Ligand SMILES: [Fe+2]
């Protein structure tokens with residue numbers, strides 16, 4: 001896979017800004033301004049929802065849950081208008097707004113092969129793990145008459161093996177993300193099916 005625009009840095013945001021977050025309405029405002037593509041918007045909402053659910057089920061406090069939510073919700077915010085500068089633009093915007101560096105770092109590492117930044121924290125790793133996989137499972141739901149209803153892990157795995165299905169989704173990224181998260185692809189699929197934002 002070609003590395004088109006690596007971020008070429010390893011530090012994101014400033015430790016001075018720890019604890020600074022956007023409110024949900026501020027995040028939604030930014031998305032309304034930046035993203036016209038409904039599918040992309042839905043993808044970010046799904047990933048945000050999965051991140052929040054994961055943090056919730058881990059019993060992390062509300063502040064943490066909100067950070068996880070924001071990382072998912074904003075990770076592709078610049079893709080619609082500046083695909084060639086994805087995810088540089090959103091990183092710069094969040095740095096400008098003095099947002100918590102942990103959120104910015106998670107966004108910066110959601111595609112290690114593309115951006116050249118490794119996911120380190122659990123939040124980083126889960127964003128990477130949910131990103132491609134949730135999009136893939138959503139594509140699968142759209143071709144099933146019952147959508148997510150009755151969806152099974154083995155059905156998803158079968159589609160993953162079928163290289164012509166949702167061909168743009170990198171199977172390598174899905175397995176790499178699973179390895180790095182320490183959670184099997186099967187468990188991740190199960191989590192996505194159970195906690196997916198329906199719509
Ligand atoms: Fe992305």
Ligand SMILES: [Fe+2]
Pocket residue numbers: 043047075076131132
């Ligand atoms: Fe994404």
